[in-house]
Amino acid sequence: MVSEGHQVASHTWSHQDLSVITDAQRYDQMVKNEMAIRNIIGKYPTYMRPPYSSCNDACQTVMKNLGYVVSYFDLDTDDYNQLSNIQVAKDNFKRILDQTAGGPQSGDRLAIAHDIHEATALSLTGYMLEYLKSKGYRGVTMGECMGEPEANWYRTSGESGASTPNPGSGGSGGSDSGGSSVSTDGSCGVSGGKTCAGSSFGNCCSQYGWCGSSSDHCGTACNSSFGTCSGGGGSTPSKPVSADGTCGSQGGATCAGSTFGNCCSQYGWCGSASDHCGSGCDPSSGTC
Template identity: 55%
Template sequence: MKYTTIIVGAIASVTSAHSVSSDANAVVPQLLGGRKFLSEMKARGALPDAAVPAHIEAKREVVERQNTEGRCGPGFGSCATGCCSGAGWCGITEEYCAAPDCLYQYGPGCDANKIPAGASTASIARPKVGSVPYGGAGIYDCSVAGDIALTFDDGPYSYTSDLLDKLAVYGAKATFFITGNNLGKGAIDTTPQWSDIIKRMAAEGHQIASHTWSHQNLSSLDPVTFDNQMIHNEMAIRNILGYFPTYMRPPYSECNSTCGARLANLGYHVTYFDLDTAGYLNPTPESIQNSKNIWDAAINPSNPGRDAFLQIEHDIQPLSVYNLTDYMLASMRAKGYRGVTVGDCLADPKANWYRGNTPTTPTPPTGGLAISTDGTCGATTTCVGSTFGNCCSQYGWCGSTADHCGAGCQAGSGTCTGSQTPPTTPAKPVSTDGTCSSTTTCAGSTFGNCCSQYGWCGTTADHCGTGCNPLGGTCN
């Protein structure tokens, strides 16, 4: 019975990340004990491979919007140009082209089909160095007692810069599993907002890892598309930093045995987690308490003298960034845990985290200001990238405490966190007819807050789960 309980909890924990729940407040069972047992069971093949999510058929008539060529997809064929939406219509806007929903096999313009500039990284040597395993069953837990490896998937996104500010205040490091071109945000290497954030991550000592190019389910891909998902993300990260990572996390945390073998051949450490607070399932001010309860259930009875955790979050979720992260960081400090990268919590030297050119610490964007060398800051000098801390206090001193980063902090001469509020999103018209898109939102409508992949507002799993359009409403 003990082993059965651990296995069930383990499977639920692994498949919960990005998975669909009909109950937005559901607390997914967490793997709090027996972490080594899970890794061993996976290695012995005692746990089944994760299933590929089944296609959810449309239950309502699809309203055609901006249709330029008609239907596309299985049974219909490809669009001559443009994109094939997840609902099977040809079009050219973000609703049709954004990954991961755009049917890239049937639309040449889908974001997933875009290729970063420069030489392919496919021919770069991929020696397997160090003691951390490559591919296979994957990594679920840290090995250094007292460490908590905070990890964030799917970014960078609108909230990631503020997240970096929060980590800086606590002196914590994290690992960012980066997706190259998802959610219609633009490619990371050609969109300066994302390139600058990734440079800042590296400059501030965080670990950069891969979450694939466009967030496709690796277990469902043919070999060529599989390799492209990894290689294209390598190229984009290489274009920004000059090197690319050896650590990755599979989208949806799904990677069957074939997937694990392919990632081993590509020289990747497949990284999962043993603590999932399910922030993505708790996106409201009321429900985020569920995630805090999961965190407390794991951390409060633990002992940093013997325990360690590998935790998962998503920096595309505003409440996870602006509410849950502060709670976790304060808890870690009070309990005596260190906030570290995945590589650090596995005692893997930093030289093993990347391939390509030898990583050097890039200079973070400074807005043209000189970096402080004496701890002072102001109109011509910034704290960003200094050895004193990234925040510039109202009195003109660099540091990383609340006195530097909070009220009165000079945002023009450093980063500020203490008085932050989540960034506002330009107001969108609320749906009055039950339809939704990137320009019309279900949030606040009488039909429900979720926007389905077919462009309808509602509250069911078909609206809020797989394929839900975050640009047109809330999603689970």
């Protein structure tokens, strides 16, 4: 999808209402999804749409802290309620698009549909694209609609101001990776030719070519030519490495060497953004 020009954004990990859960749960919903998306496409998005289009002030604050652009929509096809008669969703799309002020010359719409439904994927989507084109509109990504360059649609942990450990810092079963450059996008080994040693993703290169510090990365089939293995390298920390993104007083773990980023924020979450590594960062539970 990404290589074809589509934009991937976040819709949370398990579709919780972000206005009614706690801040810790909001972070959990977003960070878990970041991990999943990054493991697939090597980066994670800056755009998100909240489930049920529900994001109160507390939710907005968390999204801002995590660096997200919160998006909504103004053209609802209502497709998920029309699966037995998808023509209703098509009629909704046509009716609302035809009412757009300014028309194709100066008007725009943000449409919503759910491609998890077969009728939407195989019937509604094609109809929407054909109809908007017939009316003189052009279908674009969310980022294009907002006037953002593609470089701003995604982030990698390596883009932040987080301090980076020294490559080749030692550790059991590891190597200095023969001078390979340190991974800045989470890829390693033959897939990217980069080492995980000293990266912000973790020091171990998994059999699938991704950096991390979990047993899946550092254990069986870990690639010692592009990082450390059997524990992730370096001296054994006094705290366990965070496996769920929590740290410090919230989880008792360190972010150093975690897959979330090396900095522990004042709120007890691992990451590598300025909100994690700057003011309030906990140096006893990671780097700052």
